[in-house]
Amino acid sequence: MVKLERLRPDHADALLAFERANRAYFVRSISDRGDAYFAEFDARHKALLAEQDAGVCHFHVVLDEEGELIGRVNLMDVTADGSAELGYRVGESATGRGVATAAVAAVSRLAATRYGLTSLTAVTTLDNLASRTVLERSGFCAEGEITIAGRPGIAYRLASLSHLGH
Known part of the structure; x- marks a missing residue:
């Protein structure tokens, strides 16, 4: 079972460690975040928290049963009409266990x-x-x-969330 926690300031160290540990793994399927992402991580983390506080995005970390950060799942660019873009990533050690689907x-x-x-x-x-x-x-x-990013992809939509609220 996975647990989601809304992104907080105290997640910064674990999140940075997660991103560093999985950088080579993620690059196999998505664009690299680049060295600047890691060098400027603290400022970026604070900026994400500000976006979240403004209601523009909703960021979450994914934790395993022991409380270890194994992924992240985000709702970005919330629109006035109630739509948002879903993004997620699961660390290599947690793949193949249904973590992404549960998150x-x-x-x-x-x-x-x-x-x-x-x-x-x-999009993927x-x-x-897998995605x-x-x-x-x-x-x-x-x-x-x-x-x-220059690669063929596919866009997806989950058109109705109303059934999930019951």
């Missing part, structure tokens, strides 16, 4: 119940079968092909 389900419920959102969008590259599977298992429907 997406949990944040989707939060989106409906706590944040009052009505729909979510997500065509060759990221595509997570989204499809979570009720997201493919909307069309796109380009992500």
Whole structure:
């Protein structure tokens, strides 16, 4: 079972360690964050918390049963019409255990119940079968092909969150 916690200032050290430990793993399927991300991490973390406080985004860390940070799942660019973009990443040591699927389900419920959102969008590259599977298992429907950082990708939408609030 995974636990989601809303991003807080005291998550900074664990989150930075998670990102560093998984940098090479993440680069295999998504664009690298670049050295500046790590060099300016503290300022970026504070900026994310400010965005969250403003209601523009909702950031979460994913913890395992022992409380170790094993992933993150975020709702970004919240719009006035109740939509947001879902983003997530799970560390290499936690893959293949249903962590991403559980985290997406949990944040989707939060989106409906706590944040009052009505729909979510997500994107992934065509060759990221694991991510595509997570989204499809979570009720997201493919909307069309796109380009992500020069790579072929696919856009998804979860059109109704109302059923998750019950």
